[in-house]
Amino acid sequence: MLHVVRVLAVFLVPAGANNEATGRPFDHGTHEQMWDRQLQVATGQDKENEKREVEREEFGHEGQGVAYTLLGISAFAMMTVYLVHWNDDDVRRYAWEVLSIAISTFTSLFGFRNIQTWLSYMLELEADSGATCVLAYLLFLIWFGLLHAVIGFSAGLLCSNIDESELEFEDWVVEDSLLTADKELVDPDRIVFKRWGRAIATDYDGFPIFCRHRNLAMELIEGRLRSWAVFMSHMTAFAASNAGVKLLHLPFFRDNAACSLPASLGNGEQLLAALRGRLAVVLHLLLEFLLFRTVEILSCRGKPDKMVDVFFDACDDVELDVLGLSASYLLSFVFAFAITGSQSNFEFYQRPSTISLTTAFEIFVIGLAFLALSTALVVMWKGRPNEPMWRTKVRELLQSALALVFSWCTLHAIRWTTVDLCKKHVISLLPASLVVLICCALTTSTVAFAVILPLDKIQDCVRHAGGSGRIFKQVIIALGVIVGVSWEPIFDMAVKVAAHEHAWPEQTRLILSMALVFILLPAWRRFVLSKQLGYAALRTERRSKTFLLKDQDVVMAEPSKIQDGRGCSLLR
Template sequence: MASKDDEVTTGVNLGIAIMLLGSIGFMMGIFYLVNHEDKEMQICTWKVICATISIFVSVLIYQAVNDAVKAMFLQDSSPIAAIEVAFAHSMVWFLTLQMFLATVSGAITWPWSAQLDRSEEADNKRALDLKCWAVILGHITGFAFISAWSQLHEHFDGSLIIFPLAYCVLRLLFKLAEKAREVVIYADDGEKDVMEEHWDEATEETEDDVMGLTMSYLLVQTIRFWATGYMPDAEGNMPGGHKTSDLQAALFMIVGILIAAASYMRTVYFPDWKDRNAMWLRLVCDFSFSWTIMFGIDAFLTNSGLGGAEFGVVGDVITACIVTVWAFAVIFFLDKKVDSAMHKEEELAASPNSRDQAKAKLQKRKRAAMRGTILALGVLIGFAWEKSFDTAVDDTAEKESNIMPPSFIKVVLAMLLATVVLPAWRWYILPEVVRLGGFSDPADEEAEDAVEKAEEGYRPPMLPETMEFQMQEMQKKIEKLELEKGALADEVNQLRRKVNDLQGKG
């Protein structure tokens, strides 16, 4: 009979084996997709990679800092104290976001700062740095507010009043931040320059991300509460001993698909609704779709004994792999529909008939809506892998808790991983995705035109070694052509001399 230690060892070995096979399969799958014969699939893959890595890094940093905060301030504290600390923590991140983006954009300079370089190269680098930190800090702040409002939601047993309360508080907070930015922007010279404009736009987009993450999670928590009768905790886990049945899981997956369909219909049939509320609605729909699908697949796998959160990091990795395969299958299907809509649009646009022109615009909006769904699927993959990495970091910290406190281990692991992952994401992935319009609003027709223009000229990114080899090959061709040019020039000169000789004899 196997001992308990043997069972633990077997479980650890199984986890390592699944992680090894899953990671190799995932990496090779990514190589296939970024080199897919369909250019649209290549582009979608880069956008999915960008979303996954940004969510992973953000949650990694937030969870590490959050655990350190809990260790310092919440030892043997009451639930009310935990909620108060969570809101204070989220406000710290929100204020950090405002100040840090102002500094990165160059809108605010400090006495110890170096003189601002306004060359084109420096401006481009500053724009990418701004987008990098806007995305990361937006996700971190969003997850901080998710934690705070979810704890309050749980404390009041899923009360519906939390949903409108959170919306009103966040809206008020964003309005106050907007007024503060206006004061800072117009305080010096009374005008808004380019850098201040970039700061304002980037911060507003980041606040939209925070609103979308927070409201979508509260909405999905409410749906799960109505479907199961039990309120999940702030981490999304069901209370002890309770499971989500297959019927309940299917129910909120269907609700998630209906929410995605509503977002699609809004983009296609209400194109003139473009204010900030429309943006928030789109983000809430997209993120809600992602949350419901992830929790639904997790419940199905848990009930079947094939994976899910109940099996720890092994189950989370299995869930993430299945979610990734499912999401890319849907992306492949939607990509074909986008191609079909594009062909229809081209045929209708060529017609002089006004009704055909209107139908062509409808097809264009359908393509934009499907692009939005594809971006939501990228977020879904990011959520799934974030959960597995979060569990892995927790397990590692708990395993080594006899050496140092788990919260300290998490901070160290987060710093090491972020130091490796974040620069690679910023240098090699983010610039390409920004150029391809990976962060634009699908409902914005002008932005979509820019995206399509960028995609038409898309070429897969090359490694430095590949670029150097191609440059050497081109240099060889240039030298060869120079030699041929010299030979042709000599031949032309000889022909001219012969012509001159013939003319002299004549």
């Protein structure tokens, strides 16, 4: 508009015209000077019109997306801050656990999907082909090997930089998160009072600082196992789930797995079809089980017994993670296939014509039923003293997998509901648009975090009931998986949008995604996981009363002081 006015001003004013006020001819000068003179002679109405033109706003889809993102993320961030600082220790612990599980799940799924997409692009494999299935299982085996290599390094068996003697000793360290010296060693001569593993020492200025007796070597090992090993176990679980989906997409299983519902077993052919569909899941889980059994034959001769025990305990934990996540994912995949009669891919994308609000409600009810079944299993099947190890593993695996089925079924229901609303033009956007994905993730995350408050009230009422702690732990894990997976498509789409205009979009997408993963992982380990582990350790110590085994009241003699050359008092 402004350029049009400038051009008209140049052509409408004659070249030899005189200025009426001065009698001198016009000096056209530059376009900017001409525009300034036009503004000077403009009327008040013209100025008002120009002002309206400059301040005019256009509300498009892009502006709506920015507005929804800004308002939604700000509200969600503030709600999270309130929960992690709630006036209740259990609420804080639940909030940190959900946040930690969500970040680890999101990061591992985001990294795996982009690596798998890049490999498929580089190898130029066709979808649903035998070669794609072979590649998926090869990736699963690679991640499985890397997982146990990371566990060996984290436990101190591979390339260990931890002395064996350090595993048996505890040191006095600063325990004050407000100080930069937090977790630094304290000279025992500075301690003036100690009891039950806690102490009060003084710094160079005589200011009191709180200390604690801690085994730093074991805490380093535990920190590695709870960060890198958990991240790799989730990557391996998603690789296993992807391999199972590729197996179900093979023609032998794809054409028959739709008859998995019991109601469809009307004759021998349908029974055979259903057995084929379930056979793929059984074969896949059997392969995972056998792979973990091969790890048990590893020999760790010459290594410290404590490190070896930590290694095999961590292997048992990651086995539950991998088998629980992959088994629950494949079960929800089969249920979705049976309800709609159409297979989805690994990202839950399904043909819109096969889904509706009714199918979304059905799969959500199935998820609730499995959550109730997991709760009943915790209450009815309790551990016994000196029970065999295999019995403990089976019980914990069933409890974990059944609870996680609820997570995947809920995610299916959310995705199907969104697609159906977009299909019916209730939402005037595409289901895969960033605005829709952000709104879904914000709504899902808000509901998941809001559930923490009633969960805390319920736990207070049934605190003394047997197995209640295990039940709430499974629910918290399920909520964390829901939150983490709901945010992954948003960042995946954002990376795709940022990379599509580059000369090598696939390589750029991989680089951006890996950069995001390597930024998030250290931050998660340092600022989120440390809080989760701290609250878990405090709860365990409070319930087990292990602090009573520490030393009793001891009042130390006042430390001797010396004067340095600058006159500052220092403690020996």
